[in-house]
Amino acid sequence: METGSAPAAGRSGAEETARAPVDEPVWTGLPPDLLRMRRMLLVVWLGLLALAAGLVPGILVGPAWAAFTLLPLAPAAWGWVLLGRNWRSWRYAERADDLLISRGVLWHEETVVPYGRMQLVEVTSGPVERRFGLASVQLHTAAAATDAAIPGLHPAEAERLRDRLSELGEARSAGL
Amino acid sequence: MTTREPDDEVRGAEPVTERRLHPVTPLRRAWAPFAVIVGWAVHDPDQAQRQLTRLTTTTLLIAVAVIVPAAALYGFLSWWFTHFAVTGTDLRIRTGLLFRRTAHIRLERIQAIDVTRPLLARVAGVAKLRLDVVGTGKKDELAFLGEREARALRAELLARAAGFAPETAHDVGEAPARELLRVPPRVLAVALVLTGATWGSLLAALVVPSVLWLATGSVWTVLATALPLLGAAGASSVGRFVGEYDWSVSASPDGLRIDHGLLDRAHETVPPGRVQSVRIIEPLLWRWWGARRRGRAQRGGSWVRVELDVAGSDNSVLVPVAPREAAEEIVARGLPGVTVPRAASLSPAPRRAGRCVPLWWRGYGIAVTGGVFAARHGLLGRVLALVPHAKVQSVRLTQGPWQRWWGLADLRVDSGAGGTVTARLRDAGEAAELLRGQAERSRTGRRDARPDRWMT
Numbered sequence: 001m002e003t004g005s006a007p008a009a010g011r012s013g014a015e016e017t018a019r020a021p022v023d024e025p026v027w028t029g030l031p032p033d034l035l036r037m038r039r040m041l042l043v044v045w046l047g048l049l050a051l052a053a054g055l056v057p058g059i060l061v062g063p064a065w066a067a068f069t070l071l072p073l074a075p076a077a078w079g080w081v082l083l084g085r086n087w088r089s090w091r092y093a094e095r096a097d098d099l100l101i102s103r104g105v106l107w108h109e110e111t112v113v114p115y116g117r118m119q120l121v122e123v124t125s126g127p128v129e130r131r132f133g134l135a136s137v138q139l140h141t142a143a144a145a146t147d148a149a150i151p152g153l154h155p156a157e158a159e160r161l162r163d164r165l166s167e168l169g170e171a172r173s174a175g176l
Numbered sequence: 177m178t179t180r181e182p183d184d185e186v187r188g189a190e191p192v193t194e195r196r197l198h199p200v201t202p203l204r205r206a207w208a209p210f211a212v213i214v215g216w217a218v219h220d221p222d223q224a225q226r227q228l229t230r231l232t233t234t235t236l237l238i239a240v241a242v243i244v245p246a247a248a249l250y251g252f253l254s255w256w257f258t259h260f261a262v263t264g265t266d267l268r269i270r271t272g273l274l275f276r277r278t279a280h281i282r283l284e285r286i287q288a289i290d291v292t293r294p295l296l297a298r299v300a301g302v303a304k305l306r307l308d309v310v311g312t313g314k315k316d317e318l319a320f321l322g323e324r325e326a327r328a329l330r331a332e333l334l335a336r337a338a339g340f341a342p343e344t345a346h347d348v349g350e351a352p353a354r355e356l357l358r359v360p361p362r363v364l365a366v367a368l369v370l371t372g373a374t375w376g377s378l379l380a381a382l383v384v385p386s387v388l389w390l391a392t393g394s395v396w397t398v399l400a401t402a403l404p405l406l407g408a409a410g411a412s413s414v415g416r417f418v419g420e421y422d423w424s425v426s427a428s429p430d431g432l433r434i435d436h437g438l439l440d441r442a443h444e445t446v447p448p449g450r451v452q453s454v455r456i457i458e459p460l461l462w463r464w465w466g467a468r469r470r471g472r473a474q475r476g477g478s479w480v481r482v483e484l485d486v487a488g489s490d491n492s493v494l495v496p497v498a499p500r501e502a503a504e505e506i507v508a509r510g511l512p513g514v515t516v517p518r519a520a521s522l523s524p525a526p527r528r529a530g531r532c533v534p535l536w537w538r539g540y541g542i543a544v545t546g547g548v549f550a551a552r553h554g555l556l557g558r559v560l561a562l563v564p565h566a567k568v569q570s571v572r573l574t575q576g577p578w579q580r581w582w583g584l585a586d587l588r589v590d591s592g593a594g595g596t597v598t599a600r601l602r603d604a605g606e607a608a609e610l611l612r613g614q615a616e617r618s619r620t621g622r623r624d625a626r627p628d629r630w631m632t
Contacts, residue, residue: 097619108580110573110608112615116622117569142310142487143569143590175628176287176310176452176487176567176592 025093025100034152035087037132039080046076092150097172099139099165101148113148116172117141121162125155137161142176194259194270198302198320201258202251260318262332264342267307269316279316283337284628285309288446288489291326295439305329308488310592334430334445339629353428356509357495357502364420367479367497370461372557374413381405420496427509429631434494444491448630451510452485452593453563454494456503460556466500477501484510485593511564512626517543517550528582529601542587542599542610547621549589549614551599561597563589565621571614573607580604587611 054069085105093100098114118139125135135158139148153161217224250273258271266280288308297303302320306312321329327350335348368374385402392398421438431447458480466478480503482495494510495503504516522541529537539555549568552560568589575585585607587599602610 098615106577106580108573108575108585110611112571112611114568114570114615114619114622116619141569141590142592143596144594145588145590145596146570146572148570174566174622174625175285176450 025095027091027093027100027102030087030090030150030152031134031154031157032087033132033134033154035083037128037134037152038083038087041128042076042079042083046072046079050076090151094161094164099148101150111146111148113139113141113146114172115165115168116174118165118169121165121169123155123158123162135159137165139165192261192263192268194261197255197258197260197318198322198325199255200300200302201320202248202255203300204319262329262336264336267333269318271315277315279312281307281309281312281316283333286333286337286447287450287487288444288491289330289333290445290489290491291330291443293323293441298441302326307333308486310488312488330445334447337447337629338430339627339632351428351430353426353433355424355426356506357425357498359420359423359495359497361421363479363497364417364423366465367462367481368413368417370465371459372461374409374416377405377409377412381409416496420493423496425495425506431630432494432506432510434491436496442491444489446484446486446489446510448512449626449628450486451564452487452567453561453591453595453597454485454507454511455483456507456516456560456562457481457483458558458560462497463558482507485591485595487593489593507562511547511562514547514562514564515545516560516562517545517548519552522550522552525601526584526603529584531582532579532584532601537601540600542602544610544613544617549597549599549617551589551597553598553600561595563591563595563597565614565617566625567591568614568618568621571611571618573611575604575607587614589614 050069050072053071054066057068058066082105086103089105089108090103092102097116098112100110100112102108102110119142120140122138122140123135124138129135129152133154134152135155136149136151137153137158138150140146141148150158150161253273254271257273258269260267260269262268265284266282269277269279269281271277286307286309290306290308291303292306293303297320300320301323303323303326304317304319305321305326306317309316318326318329331348331350332345334351335345336342340348381402384405385398388401389398418438419440420436423434423436426433426435428445430445431450432445434442434444434446436442458478462479462481470477477500479497480495480500481493481497482503483492484494485492495506498506507516508514519541522543525537525540529540533540536553536555539553539558541552543550548562548564550560550562552558569592570590572588572590573585574588579585579601583604584601585604587602587607587610589597589599591597599607599610
């Protein structure tokens with residue numbers, strides 16, 4: 001799995017596919033900013049929870065009960081690791097005729113969406129995502145079950161992907 | 177698409193002639209006020225009677241004198257302001273009294289055309305015409321047209337959608353149809369008797385109110401539960417019989433024609449290349465009945481029910497009940513160049529799939545032929561789902577932790593019209609292979625697909 005070195009490998013690999021007619025997928029990972037954002041959200045929320053869990057019994061019952069504040073730390077550590085594993089599992093590849101998205105550690109899912117089937121490509125970005133300079137790309141086909149989304153790309157990359165996908169989609173578009 | 181340019185040139189010359197709906201249309205909602213009053217009277221009889229006795233003749237007369245002309249005026253105006261026109265490329269519907277609405281429905285995007293004649297409309301000699309296009313709703317149907325006009329309009333729309341030149345489209349007329357199958361009423365009745373849902377809903381309608389009566393002894397609770405349950409039981413037995421009565425499927429150059437109904441007649445035309453997926457369903461009791469018939473050496477194999485998905489269409493039944501061979505022939509018509517894979521040619525799930533889904537894993541099987549991806553599931557009742565490669569919207573491979581442990585994975589093939597065909601519990605390596613292969617097959621399948629305008 002070449003997931004760790006993802007973005008750099010993706011760039012240089014894209015040139016390779018241009019030369020090689022063999023349609024081997026060249027995977028691109030997600031930027032580390034996404035992992036930073038998710039970990040920060042985890043720390044903020046669990047930090048608040050830890051504060052509440054410590055303060056409320058500590059004030060109401062007795063100072064010794066403030067030890068409850070340690071309880072959310074275990075899920076925090078676990079979540080820290082899980083987020084890392086999940087982030088590493090996300091990757092996508094643009095092939096000549098379709099887009100591949102692979103994700104998930106325990107529940108692994110791999111999606112293939114042919115460019116000609118795309119009805120709509122969406123780039124969205126929430127307030128927290130914008131703060132971290134990230135944007136998500138969502139693909140829609142005529143099938144409602146298609147859940148092809150790539151979260152947390154750099155806006156430039158998201159826009160490049162959107163333009164490329166809609167361009168390819170137009171070139172290869174087909175009726176229903 | 178080749179006819180596009182001449183079309184556009186002609187459109188400038190060809191005047192768009194707008195037409196109105198049949199003059200009987202304003203009466204279509206005439207029953208609504210009565211329904212409101214009856215509903216109110218049934219819901220609250222005491223109150224209704226008290227209110228009615230309090231009404232004097234004068235107030236009644238005044239109310240009638242105001243309401244009837246107002247309703248008539250509204251009905252007339254909404255009819256007067258509804259126009260439709262057929263141009264070279266689309267059907268235009270212009271409607272609305274206060275809020276104007278104009279819909280242009282592109283003809284090459286037509287997925288199916290329905291002409292329905294509800295019971296009262298049959299008496300009046302009118303019909304509803306609806307174009308199934310992705311995104312159209314109930315408001316885009318043309319209700320009502322004269323019966324002959326509806327048939328002529330359907331023929332014209334199909335001719336234009338097929339790619340005939342606009343000046344000839346009007347005179348092409350209806351394409352000749354050849355009947356493939358007609359379901360005899362006796363077969364339909366036996367099939368419904370042999371359907372578990374019929375008995376299940378009847379049983380529920382009898383058992384649940386009785387238990388409630390014993391438990392609570394309140395008449396209202398019992399009535400409130402019994403009425404919907406009885407309604408559901410009626411809909412699943414008598415309602416289905418009436419709706420699927422005299423079901424016939426014909427083949428024509430314009431695609432499959434489906435005709436059915438005892439009281440409300442419905443007619444659907446599905447042009448070539450519009451079928452997104454097909455399911456062949458074999459309920460448990462039908463399989464048992466089929467085996468018994470074979471045992472007595474009677475003609476015809478076991479029965480199947482065939483459902484189809486067409487984007488934007490409500491109707492999902494292609495054949496309510498038919499012998500397997502006849503049904504497969506019709507499927508081959510709806511999906512040209514496709515043969516339904518034999519049960520023996522399906523590749524079953526590996527034995528270790530039993531660790532994930534005990535017993536039922538035996539029902540799983542898939543087959544990939546030149547034209548379709550087919551997956552079967554179900555142990556007692558069997559469902560074989562087919563998706564043409566050209567209609568695949570996306571392919572997904574999913575694998576949970578327990579499946580990973582056993583080296584298994586699910587493959588999901590999404591078609592348009594919201595259908596997903598799942599090949600469950602394949603060997604992980606095989607599933608990955610299928611994922612890659614299916615993407616490739618759907619690409620080449622699309623290349624060979626027929627054009628949207630099927631006569632060009």
